[in-house]
Amino acid sequence: MPWSRYPCQRLVGWCGSWTGGRSIRDVARELGVNHETLRNRVEQLRRERRDGPAAVGGEERAEPARLRRRVAELELEKEVLREAAIFFARETDR
Numbered sequence: 001m002p003w004s005r006y007p008c009q010r011l012v013g014w015c016g017s018w019t020g021g022r023s024i025r026d027v028a029r030e031l032g033v034n035h036e037t038l039r040n041r042v043e044q045l046r047r048e049r050r051d052g053p054a055a056v057g058g059e060e061r062a063e064p065a066r067l068r069r070r071v072a073e074l075e076l077e078k079e080v081l082r083e084a085a086i087f088f089a090r091e092t093d094r
Contacts (some may be wrong), residue, residue, distance in 0.1 A: 024038055024039050024042065
């Protein structure tokens, strides 16, 4: 089974608790993937959960600021267009 169909969170959900559940080897065999690959994915997910947002890359960290700037720009454009519409509505009423 290709990995693209099974994100890490879903795989860990299937595997359950490692202490009380099935072994990584058993789950990997059932899914048709290498047990080391599954182990690496699980460890990656555990690191991401443990580190939280601090593990986010620079590009992902910069995106919210970029999006806030874009929203401010669009709100300014909307305000200008709204005022222009009011101005032209007044001009046509004369």
